[in-house]
Amino acid sequence: MRIVVQRCKQAKVTISGDTVGSIEQGLVLLVGITHEDAERDAAYLADKIAGLRIFEDGEGKMNLSIADIGGAVLSVSQFTLYGDCRKGKRPSFTNAARPEVAEPLYDRFNELLRQKGLVVETGRFGADMDVEFTNWGPVTLIVEHPFA
Template sequence: MKVVLQRTKKSSVSVNGETVGQIESGLTLLVGITHEDKSEDVTYVADKIINLRIFEDADGKMNLSLLDVKGQILSISQFTLYGDCKKGRRPNFMNAAKPDLAKELYDQFNDELRSKGIDVQTGEFGAMMEVSLVNDGPVTLIVESR
């Protein structure tokens, strides 16, 4: 499992011109699932993300977690994170999980985050989406389970 996270002041996702998810301050996540991922990967990554100390405290130091600041999450499924660009000009997506497994683990991931008290908004799995965000910092990190 691979997640690109961005600390954001606000973000939203739309499908066919209609906003389907939006947040104010928090994290925007691009979530990739590979065919080797299991429930343990989901639990590990969810816990890591909500406890990362990447929000500023009163002294301006990154010392607070998403839980500490009561931030929100906008979670977007993104199979292209497992695109392999080593050969040729067209990415190979063989490392991305098949849609049925990916959707199951993506839903489990979002449920895991919600079970920790996080307000989680999502895009629409498998749809063409437009994501808008205001990056805060900018702070962009990659969290992987392996």
């Protein structure tokens, strides 16, 4: 699994003009899943992200987690994170898991975050979505498991 983690001041995802997920300060997660991913990868990354200390404390140091600040998560499935652009000019997406594999694992990942006490909003798997947010910092990280 590959996840782009972006700290945000606010975020929302809309489909055909209708808001389907919205948060105030917290994290926007773009979640990519490949063929070999399993629940152990989702569990590792849910734990990693829930504890990731990327919010500033009173001294201005990145020392607080999403739970520490009472923030929320907007999680969006993103198969293009496994796009391969090494050959030609058109990306290949053969490394992205098929929807019948990716969707249940994506749902499980979000459930694992909720089990850690986080508020999790989502887009809609496989839909054409508009994602809007204010990247706070900006802070953007890529976390993966297994490690690339």
